[in-house]
Amino acid sequence: MIGSPAKRVSVQAWTLADQYLYIILSRPRYYSSKYIVPDDIRPTKRREFHDYFVTHLPSSSLHPDPRGPLTPFHKLPRSASVPHTGEISHSPTAFQPLVDRDTTVVRIPLRSAKHHFGAHSSRGTRPYNEDAYQAGVIDLPSFAKRPPASLTIRRTGANPAPRESRGADTASGDPQVFYFGIFDGHGGTECSTFLKDWLHEYIQDTAAAFELQSSLRQDRSGHFPRGAEPSSGALPIVQGGNSKRIEELEKILVQNWKTLVGGYFKRFVPAHFSHSGKDLTVEGDAGKGVTIEEILEYAFLRTDLEFVSAQAAKRDDDFMKVGQPMHQDDILYGPNHTRSLNIGGVNRFKGGSTASVALISTPTPMPFWHPNAPSSLLVSHVGDTRILLCSTETGQAIPVTSNHHPSSPVEASRLRRYAATFVTDSFGEERMSGLANTRSFGDVQSKRIGVSAEPEIHRIEMGPAEYSFLVLMSDGVSGTLLDQEVVDIVKEARTPDQGARDVVSFATEVTREGDNATCLVVRLGGWERRLEGGLGSLGTKESREWRRQEATDPRRSRR
Structure with a gap:
């Protein structure tokens, strides 16, 4: 015992x-x-993740608020009705209640909000689809820059601003943080499905364990987080957190990797992550806190550790441990919390998955797709799934991620320091131990030589209507289509949902490999102006038509 x-x-x-x-x-x-980790730092309450967002909608004119006046203004003919803009050109007495009428809080599932979000997936010519994706609202404190004073000053004596486009606040009082993720599995669906179901949980629980504070609120000393000011751009935003506890948890994580895998992780320096808020200085004063980038790096490595540990512990003749969570009593979960997970299936899973995650936080309750709303985009990326932005002004595709392949100079330099060897296959592509990706979740047999889930993290401050939309796609799309082709296809669609379907349809039509193809399209503030920048969608129209004709040519198979 x-x-x-x-x-x-x-x-x-x-x-x-x-x-x-x-x-x-x-x-x-x-x-x-x-x-040793004290028991009092373990969160006892599960964090919430919802696949819907909450917003305020005006009370219907057909079903007026019963607390309002009983005047029959809602029964007027349509020609005499007033649009739901919050502004009235004329002011008869009967119409005044429309200006400040009550609003209704409504839950809208993201997958049903086709004008705001679209997703489509196809298995191509493969036997089954190994891709997965996730979208919803994550329980996370805000990490956006504080709004300018001009957006927060309350003007007295004027009509109240319309509330139709105002999102509901979370339980903590911050605006909702949106989460979008795409996962491309290889060797099976076990790892990609695990990331779809649990990666956001690890991010939420890491923020709770680190005691992450909102970037929009003052700390106990009455100061706002450093870097959160609208004019600040020199430093990342250092939000409130328990620095001592953070460093202790990070040391435990690194030590666990060294013990479990060794090899590459024995040279993992420093013992705690380098972009920690405690390592930043401003005017000689050591910072105390944590950055959202550090939260994501810890969560990615912690998720990968649990998945790899579960595979390493599996034995065909050991039925006592098959399917049991290896870290049910560890840092992120309390001793009384047991997750009924069968991580990676009954047998040991030797495959893995890539992952690209996008988090969007706004400084005000106005949703990020509103043309007047600034927002902060945080991208955390592992592998060769891809994320693009479309510039409203130029119409150009802006890649936010880079492929983690052996052909990447950064990845090649990183891995050759640890005696990793590369092999060129018959197609002229470099591979490492048979893998095309140098960073991924899972892949138990390759972890020792440097394949890890250390994410590449980028933060982008998006101005009002600066970008038209965001695209997340698997390599079944990015390996077949150019970035600009993907963006131009979405431009021609009426809704993000139609854009995602058109991208996958075109990719599967012209591909020569038949890989799984998945695409997510997220509407941003400049969506209505997506065809105004540059050449609109005409820049690649001829090349796309030529590719379609070539793909549908019946003589193509004879070449």
């Missing part, structure tokens, strides 16, 4: 190696007293 008196685990049927593996992977506090 091993473990604390409050929670004991029977190991009579285990071998000594199994006992050691259980102690090392599932209870890190046993192998080193230096990394």
Whole structure:
């Protein structure tokens, strides 16, 4: 019997190696007293994730607010009605209640909001689809820059601003933070499905464990987070957090990787992440806090650790541990919290998955797709899934991510320092241990030589209507179409949902590989002006028509 008196685990049927593996992977506090984690830092309440967003809509004119006046202004003919703009050109007494009428809070599922979000996926010519995606509202404090004073001053004596386009606040009082993710599995769907279901949970729980504070609120000393001012651009936003606890948890995570994998992770420096808020200085004063970039890096590595640990612990003849969560009593979950997960299936899963995640935070309750709303976009990326922005002014495709392939100079330099070898296949593409990606989740057998889930993180401050839309796609799309072709196809669509379908349809029509293809399109403030910049969608129209004709040519198979 091993473990604390409050929670004991029977190991009579285990071998000594199994006992050691259980102690090392599932209870890190046993192998080193230096990394003991106090029980009081573990969150006891699960964070919430919703696949819908909450907004305010005006009370229907057909069903007026019963608390309002009983005048029959809602029964007027349509020609005499007043549009729901909050502004009235004429002011008869009967119409005055329309100006400040009550609004209704409505839940709108993102997958049903075709004018705001669209997603489509196809398995191509593969036996099954290994891609997955997720979209919703994540329970996370705001990380946006504070709005200018001109947007927050309340003018007395004037009519109140219209509330039709105002999103509802979260329980913490911050505007909603939106989450979009795309995951491209290889070797099976186990890893991509796990990321779809649980990666956002790890991000939420990491923010709670680090005690992340909002970037829009003052700290206990009455100061706003450094870098959160609208005019600030020199430093990342350092939000409130427990620096001592953060450093302790990061050391535990790095130590767990060294113990489990070794190899590449033995050279993982520093012991805590380099872009931590505690390492930043302003005018000689050491910073205290955490950046949202550090939250995402920790969450990605923590998610990968749990998945890899679960695969490493699986044995065909060991039915006691098959499907059990290896870290049910670890940092992010309390001792009484057990997740009923069968991580990676019953047998050991040797495949993996790429991941690209986009978080959007706004400084005001106005939603990010409103033409007058500024917002902050945070992209965390691993592998060769791809994220694009479309510039409203120029109409150009702006890549936000880069492919983590052996052909990338950054990745090649990183891995050659650890004696990694590359092989060129018959198609002229470089591979490492048979993998096309140098960063990914899972891939247990390649973790030792440097394949990791360390994310590439970018933050973009988006001005009002600066970008028209955001595109997330798997390599079944990006490997077939050019970035500008993808953007131009979306420009011609009436809704983001139609744009996602058109991109996948065109990619599967002209492809020569038949890979899984998935595309997500997110509407931004400049959506209505998406055809105004540059040449609109005409820049690649001829080349796209030529590619379609070539793909549908019946003589194509003879070449």
